[in-house]
Amino acid sequence: APGALKTRKQWDGVMPMLHAWFHKTESSWVKDHLHQFQHEIVCPTCCGDRLGIPALHVTIESKHKADMNKAGSPTVIGRPDNEGTILNISELSRLNITDAVRYIEGLKLTKEQAVIAEAIVREITNRL
Structure with missing residues (x-):
């Protein structure tokens, strides 16, 4: 659109944002809510080797x-x-x-x- 302002900003992704939110908040409700998104699992494709x-x-x-x-x-x-x-x-x-x-x-x-x-x-x- 004419006159629209375009900016470029690097976005690290959802998980880093949720991780930062989890560690910054003092709210137990927020921590409980965010905890449901944080699970460590072994990748079924690479078996945890972190290689393609x-x-x-x-x-x-x-x-x-x-x-x-x-x-x-x-x-x-x-x-x-x-x-x-x-x-x-x-x-x-x-x-x-x-x-x-x-x-x-x-x-x-x-x-x-x-x-x-x-x-x-x-x-x-x-x-x-």
Whole structure:
């Protein structure tokens, strides 16, 4: 409309607004009302890994069988179960240090992949 004033303002979204309101108010009624919107649940898509499905489907294979009792998570949607020899980044990050080192040292790589991964594998192993 002619003469209308346009402004741009960043909006953080509903949840940050409700969270701030919850912590600023002294009203127990408001807190009780807002509490119904605040629930922590595990994302059914990524199983709480906070990574997108495409990232969770990138896997690496090793000769070492990782202890999936400690590293396992609910199966990512669309990803087949395995015996601990094929892991994604999230599963690998949950391994204990000893198991992670063995897994990295046992990676199944072609000669070309080994050349490409050499510096990365060395750095990961050194950091572990």
